[in-house]
Amino acid sequence: MDNNDQFDHTPLTSIIILTRNNLRFTRDCIFSIYQNTPENYELIIVDNGSTDGTLHFLKSLGKAIIIENEQNRGFSGGCNQGLSIANGENIVLLNNDTIVTNGWLARLLWQLNKDDSIGIVGPRSNFVIPEQLISPVSYKTMPQMHLFANERALEYEKQGEEVDFLSGLCMIFKRTLIDTIGGFDERFYPGYYEDADFCIRTKIIEKKLIVANDVFIHHYGSSSFKRNKKVHKEIIDESKKSFFDKWNIKDNEHLRDLVILERPFNRQRHYIPL
Numbered sequence: 131m132d133n134n135d136q137f138d139h140t141p142l143t144s145i146i147i148l149t150r151n152n153l154r155f156t157r158d159c160i161f162s163i164y165q166n167t168p169e170n171y172e173l174i175i176v177d178n179g180s181t182d183g184t185l186h187f188l189k190s191l192g193k194a195i196i197i198e199n200e201q202n203r204g205f206s207g208g209c210n211q212g213l214s215i216a217n218g219e220n221i222v223l224l225n226n227d228t229i230v231t232n233g234w235l236a237r238l239l240w241q242l243n244k245d246d247s248i249g250i251v252g253p254r255s256n257f258v259i260p261e262q263l264i265s266p267v268s269y270k271t272m273p274q275m276h277l278f279a280n281e282r283a284l285e286y287e288k289q290g291e292e293v294d295f296l297s298g299l300c301m302i303f304k305r306t307l308i309d310t311i312g313g314f315d316e317r318f319y320p321g322y323y324e325d326a327d328f329c330i331r332t333k334i335i336e337k338k339l340i341v342a343n344d345v346f347i348h349h350y351g352s353s354s355f356k357r358n359k360k361v362h363k364e365i366i367d368e369s370k371k372s373f374f375d376k377w378n379i380k381d382n383e384h385l386r387d388l389v390i391l392e393r394p395f396n397r398q399r400h401y402i403p404l
Contacts, residue, residue, distance in 0.1 A: 144218030206314035231279035249337025252296035257351035261293040279346040286343035298325030312402035322369040
């Protein structure tokens with residue numbers, strides 16, 4: 131991976147991607163990064179036990195940093211591994227079943243850096259939680275998707291809005307956020323609700339969550355869970371129970387009050403070591 135020398139003076143961004151099979155998605159995601167990211171970045175890929183040739187492909191990428199797990203560490207565990215070796219001042223967590231678009235990183239960085247009160251920034255997408263969702267979308271092919279993203283970038287240039295939650299499909303934050311609140315809680319295994327938990331702890335330190343309206347990223351959506359819908363539902367239900375138990379709430383209606391009640395940040399209670 132050869133970044134353009136003219137951008138070498140910019141602060142480093144660590145882009146962390148987790149993989150577990152789904153080679154086609156991973157290949158397309160990484161190539162979209164290469165094509166649309168002239169900024170100074172390092173690529174860290176954590177593989178959670180792929181068996182479909184993903185590792186062979188990853189090892190062919192040259193400068194990418196690869197962590198090989200024989201067993202599936204889950205989303206939280208894999209993210210924490212990536213975070214523990216990330217060198218960037220800025221950190222992006224990105225799902226491997228996404229396609230990034232022209233100017234995506236520059237626009238996310240602009241939103242992140244415009245105000246010290248901002249903790250995490252995320253994009254708009256076609257398959258994501260309601261706070262970030264664009265639906266329906268007008269495109270049917272990837273070339274059309276890139277045109278759609280470019281049009282949104284122009285129409286909503288530098289516009290963002292505060293939300294209560296951001297999805298882990300793509301989020302950017304400062305390394306200092308990890309230093310303050312820690313990483314992802316590995317009780318949410320293999321996935322789901324770890325991003326909500328991360329957002330809550332960010333809000334407890336009174337940092338804002340922002341959606342960048344001028345960044346659109348395509349998301350194929352839960353590709354690693356789609357093969358068995360029954361197991362998928364069981365995973366979501368178990369993580370939801372763990373989430374409610376951890377924060378001692380019964381439903382989503384109490385989440386806003388929860389953040390206020392949990393302040394100020396208590397490192398012993400709220401910090402998650404990597």
